[in-house]
Amino acid sequence: MMNKFTSLAVAGAAALAMSAPAAAEQYYGFSNVSVNYLDWTDKAEDRASFGGKKDFYYIELEGGAGFSWGDVYGFFDIENPHNLGDEDAGARGFRIATKGSIAVNLGSSNWNLYGHAYHFEDTGFSDTNVVLGTSYDYFTDFGFWFKPFIGAHIENQTFAGNGFNGYMAGWVLGYDFQMGGQKFSVSNWHETEFGRKDQFRSGADGRELDSVGHNGAVALWWHLPNSITTGIQYRYYDQKLGDANYGDALIYTLKYNF
Template identity: 45%
Template sequence: MSYPARRQPLTIAGTALLAGIAPIAQADALTPIWSFANASINYLDWSDGTERRTASNAAKGDFFYLELEGGVGFDWGEFYGFYDTENPHNDTLEDDTRDNRRSAAKVTSHLYLGETPFSLYFHVYDFRDYGFNSEEQDRIAGLGYRHTFPGGLWIKPFLGKAWVESGDGGYDGENGYMAGWVLGYDFEAFDERFSLTNWHEQTFARDDDHLRRNYVNGPAGGVGTNGAAALWWHPTDAITTGVQYRYSHNKLGTADDYQNAMIYTLKVNFL
């Protein structure tokens, strides 16, 4: 009996061929399409207005921080993350000798939904203040989208459900929703390479208990704004330097007051 080609039984040679292809296919799935990694030193300078407005409302002070940052993309998804250590040079910077070191870490991912521009979006942000023995972790799960415009501008918006887990005395549980995006644009000027980037997060419908317990002069407003816009200069492949405008409202432990800062950054790119 003859068989249609699509039903032809596997021969020993065919079986061996497929056995050889399987590891190759698996390796291809784990082969990055793009990747980057860098280490940076940063100085965050809060505006005078912010320091005045927050003096008794989760007071803000200027600080240095070190950061490791990286990302990787495959044909099925992409991942991004960073780890910051703030005030690493001095564990007793405050007048009351309280430990002034802090850390922040973030991981985001887009898991692509087939050949569409949509994705499953996941996001975890973890912040720890060792002087106050406090911590908070925000988790987001939802949908993302990816688009590159003809001129080279790219944007990746997302919308997701939010959960928060705080330390002792804080709030744990569902915490409304988060919408936001990251975007970027590369360009050349004066024979030099530059790029513009922006990350933005808008939280809304947050839990009343969280807004009351996790802010110094709570309750904070139900809508929170958080983000930064940056201009980067790439003088060489190994070096990137830039300036960022940092902004927030009803975030960072401060209820109601707007906060803004400039961040000055020097990166060493090693991937």
């Protein structure tokens, strides 16, 4: 199992990603707290024969900023907070998930040195994924932005151990627009793992996952007055989350922007 030092280190990385270095010019920044409810589709729950898919709600702290040297991002999720200390809650048990990422500009180009660390912890189980590689920044003056990345993937998991686990490529993108005098945006994050090692391909129900897996979400956001944002996300995965299937869910979100 992942030791407490590593868990705290990854959580610290996410917290640092939400703070602004003093000695740098800042171009943008955001932070928010949200309440979210994730509703798996019946198909996703039925296919997860090991009982690992149950609807849940979570509280998230999120933030990011762009500077003259690069950008940072981070989030910290508390899932099923009402079941803290209940070791018999099963798939509705208390869990944490946290991520921190950093992109450092390579000279005056749009290329960056990129890295992120993601950590998930459940009762008796933890999984940490570190990606180190490169990313690219693409911004427009009409509200669209796109940040793809690719890198080597190192994983440390309770049952599979620690080691190199192939590669990960993906992106985050967004588009801001107005309609009927209201402010909206769409966003998408996506990750594709490929060249995964056999060591990390055992599914939770004993089936072997493919060497390629996908993970992501597409969202529509409505930006209301008084710093409130509400949205709906389509969450999807394929050969991921310990499940040798395709699965999906809807996430309903209400957030307050600081």
